[in-house]
Amino acid sequence: MTEPLTLPGIEPLSVAMLLYPGFTLLDLIGPQSVLCWAGTIHLVAKTMEPVTSDSGAQLVPTCTLADCPRDLDVLFVPGGFGTFAAMQDRELLAFLADRGARAGSITSVCSGALILGAAGLLQGYRSTTHWALHDALPALGAVPVKQRVVVDRNRISGGGVTAGIDFGLVLLAQLRGEESAKLVQLMMEYDPAPPFAAGTPEQAGPALTERALALMGAAAPTADAPPARA
Amino acid sequence: MTEPLTLPGIEPLSVAMLLYPGFTLLDLIGPQSVLCWAGTIHLVAKTMEPVTSDSGAQLVPTCTLADCPRDLDVLFVPGGFGTFAAMQDRELLAFLADRGARAGSITSVCSGALILGAAGLLQGYRSTTHWALHDALPALGAVPVKQRVVVDRNRISGGGVTAGIDFGLVLLAQLRGEESAKLVQLMMEYDPAPPFAAGTPEQAGPALTERALALMGAAAPTADAPPARA
Numbered sequence: 397m398t399e400p401l402t403l404p405g406i407e408p409l410s411v412a413m414l415l416y417p418g419f420t421l422l423d424l425i426g427p428q429s430v431l432c433w434a435g436t437i438h439l440v441a442k443t444m445e446p447v448t449s450d451s452g453a454q455l456v457p458t459c460t461l462a463d464c465p466r467d468l469d470v471l472f473v474p475g476g477f478g479t480f481a482a483m484q485d486r487e488l489l490a491f492l493a494d495r496g497a498r499a500g501s502i503t504s505v506c507s508g509a510l511i512l513g514a515a516g517l518l519q520g521y522r523s524t525t526h527w528a529l530h531d532a533l534p535a536l537g538a539v540p541v542k543q544r545v546v547v548d549r550n551r552i553s554g555g556g557v558t559a560g561i562d563f564g565l566v567l568l569a570q571l572r573g574e575e576s577a578k579l580v581q582l583m584m585e586y587d588p589a590p591p592f593a594a595g596t597p598e599q600a601g602p603a604l605t606e607r608a609l610a611l612m613g614a615a616a617p618t619a620d621a622p623p624a625r626a
Numbered sequence: 627m628t629e630p631l632t633l634p635g636i637e638p639l640s641v642a643m644l645l646y647p648g649f650t651l652l653d654l655i656g657p658q659s660v661l662c663w664a665g666t667i668h669l670v671a672k673t674m675e676p677v678t679s680d681s682g683a684q685l686v687p688t689c690t691l692a693d694c695p696r697d698l699d700v701l702f703v704p705g706g707f708g709t710f711a712a713m714q715d716r717e718l719l720a721f722l723a724d725r726g727a728r729a730g731s732i733t734s735v736c737s738g739a740l741i742l743g744a745a746g747l748l749q750g751y752r753s754t755t756h757w758a759l760h761d762a763l764p765a766l767g768a769v770p771v772k773q774r775v776v777v778d779r780n781r782i783s784g785g786g787v788t789a790g791i792d793f794g795l796v797l798l799a800q801l802r803g804e805e806s807a808k809l810v811q812l813m814m815e816y817d818p819a820p821p822f823a824a825g826t827p828e829q830a831g832p833a834l835t836e837r838a839l840a841l842m843g844a845a846a847p848t849a850d851a852p853p854a855r856a
Binding site (some may be wrong): 402421428431450506540555565569574575578582583585592597600607608614615 | 633634648650652653655656658659662669676680681682683684685688723732736756757774775785786787788789791793796799804805807809811812813814815816817818819820821822824825826827832833834835837838841842844845846
């Protein structure tokens, strides 16, 4: 576990964030940067070896699947170009199904929603995911909603990559109050100023969207095409 | 180095990002998530051991100070509660002064600007930093500017923590064109939607600002007070 910098006066949260090969670092570090102020974060992986993200940078787990606490306030899954492999990993899915059966909040950012879906945790729940992947949700039992953060009962999901910061603040507000979330937002100086209006297909237009789909398709392994990177 | 997911048709960048104990993960992962599409990122530290961030989570370096390429397109320093210790680390400062003498762009997010200043790299340059630390810049020779991203010749700085995403996109646009930056912005789904207006002292108001200053003061070690965490 990582040591908490806990806000005074709140009941600390117990959070598990799943690491798997090819996860996207920012999907996880966005909410981790919010929730680290609110309790203990377990970075959970199959082994204690560093886990390589889809950008190549490696994060060190704090516990294995087996050693992760059984009762969690928050269970979280990031997305990444390794998502499709993770969706076929029975050990990861069994872990998520087990902890998800008792977790207070079952959550994801980006394509992490597809992994929750593969673990059977989104059946009948509204969810968001990366803009390129909404069509993949219904086959997993989820109802896609094009929204930055979607809350349906105790399932809370964020859109692609950078949505993890908005997601983290919404989750913290829900679990420990708006004042806590605002305090963390201030310490993180979260008053974003995107230099361009290009964060969605609608803003970016069809030409840039085609280029993005081609690039992401080349980077994401599927059953038919090998991964662009090991 | 981490393997690139390089955008087609651009000349890859050589980027060094400094890791030191107590850096803030999101300060670094924001721009890393942008720049990983544009070349090779070296995560540089004194040794190859994992480096513990101020949230407790550990990132694995890809090279030591000695092994870092001598000629860089981008030299980058994140902030964090370990900033004040890093400002007194002669080995880190000598590394920054050396690479900074030849780097194409000399850059920081959050309190990383103070470390660049301590290395003598901001003398006479306009710079931004975390909102709580602007008053510390003049003693280091820099001219504080309250702006999310500040560009002064080849010095480019971002404000606190989350400003690293805006900073990364501005930097990429400057070095490899607006189309590259917009493409990455789209893949990162960067269309932020903060749930509250609390990202600056002006928005958050004086009561929350006082609480934030007290919390950050307790977490950041100074000469007079020991660190709140190891």
